[in-house]
Structures are given as C-alpha cells and as structure tokens.
Amino acid sequence: MLFVPWRYIADWKCIACGKCCKAYSVVLSFPEWLKIVKNYGVDKTVSGLNKLFVTRRNDGSCVFLYKLSNTHFCGLQFMKPKACKLWPFKVLSKPKYGYVNEAVYYYGGDRLFIYADSNCSGLVYGEPTEKFAKYTLNEFVEIALGRRKDQFKTTANIGFLQTYTGFRI
Numbered sequence: 001m002l003f004v005p006w007r008y009i010a011d012w013k014c015i016a017c018g019k020c021c022k023a024y025s026v027v028l029s030f031p032e033w034l035k036i037v038k039n040y041g042v043d044k045t046v047s048g049l050n051k052l053f054v055t056r057r058n059d060g061s062c063v064f065l066y067k068l069s070n071t072h073f074c075g076l077q078f079m080k081p082k083a084c085k086l087w088p089f090k091v092l093s094k095p096k097y098g099y100v101n102e103a104v105y106y107y108g109g110d111r112l113f114i115y116a117d118s119n120c121s122g123l124v125y126g127e128p129t130e131k132f133a134k135y136t137l138n139e140f141v142e143i144a145l146g147r148r149k150d151q152f153k154t155t156a157n158i159g160f161l162q163t164y165t166g167f168r169i
C-alpha cells in the first residue's frame with residue numbers, strides 16, 4: 001500500500017470500478033453500526049478486535065456492493081460510512097507518510113496532511129488542477145473534520161441505480 005501526497009495528484013474521480021469495496025473491510029463507528037442494524041439487520045455487520053465492520057461476502061466484497069455491467073454501486077448511499085466517504089484520501093493532523101511539503105494542506109487555521117491510497121483507479125497523477133486542490137480536497141477535509149455530511153464525490157449515482165435496477169433503499 002503506497003500513500004501519495006496530494007501535490008502529486010492532478011485530479012480524482014471515482015470510476016466505480018469497485019476495487020476499494022472488494023479489497024478492504026469497512027470500519028464502522030457505533031452510530032453507523034446502529035443505523036445499519038436498524039435498517040438492514042445485524043447480519044450485515046460483524047464485530048472483531050474491538051471494532052465493528054460491514055459484512056463481506058465470500059468473495060471479499062462488501063455486502064452492499066452491487067454490480068451492473070462493469071459499473072459498481074454502493075447500496076448504502078444514504079448512510080454511507082465515513083470511512084467509505086473518505087476513501088481514497090487520508091486527512092491527517094500529522095505527516096504520517098512523510099513528504100511534509102507535498103502533503104501539507106491548509107484549511108482555515110488548520111494545518112493538515114493529505115495522502116491518497118495509490119490502489120484507487122480514479123487517481124490521475126500530475127500537477128494538481130485548481131478544481132481538485134480547491135474543491136475536491138476541500139470536500140474530503142470537511143467530511144474528515146465532521147463539518148460536512150453530504151458528499152458529491154460518490155462511489156455511485158443512486159438515481160442511476162434506481163432507474164436501471166429497480167433497487168430501493
């Protein structure tokens with residue numbers, strides 16, 4: 001796993017490849033766990049090592065991951081866990097993965113450090129565009145700091161999912 005400081009990233013857009021929803025276990029906070037259990041049942045979650053997780057299928061994929069042709073959708077759009085909203089970025093208060101100058105990001109009075117997991121297929125490397133630096137990262141920072149819940153950068157478009165699959169949350 002390689003974490004790349006944001007100044008080496010030109011842009012990011014989720015291409016709904018589903019890789020992240022197959023490769024990682026999603027850690028839940030207690031309120032997130034409670035919401036999922038109330039709406040979908042306790043079997044959609046598992047506990048282990050003092051942590052709560054979303055259940056994974058036998059092939060390792062998240063139980064809420066849906067596939068249509070080559071596109072993947074998240075079935076938890078309206079209660080998507082924070083860990084999923086933040087993927088593939090890590091917004092940290094310390095430069096855990098080095099490259100201090102390339103990772104530093106100023107948000108208001110906060111000095112933060114942002115890295116991206118290179119396993120994400122939606123990353124484009126190069127000089128950061130203004131849109132990415134100002135708006136995309138800003139959204140991730142606000143989600144990480146708990147100042148925003150709504151997410152415009154999503155793993156799936158729920159309208160599309162409902163139209164083409166009849167899927168309802």
Ligand code: SF4
Pocket residue numbers: 013014015016017018019020021087088119120121122123155
């Ligand atoms: S966030 Fe990245 S790895 Fe996950 S589905 Fe989107 S493009 Fe793929």
Ligand code: SF4
Pocket residue numbers: 020021026054062063064065066073074075076080081084155
């Ligand atoms: S984004 Fe949705 S489908 Fe993907 S791991 Fe998170 S909850 Fe599961």
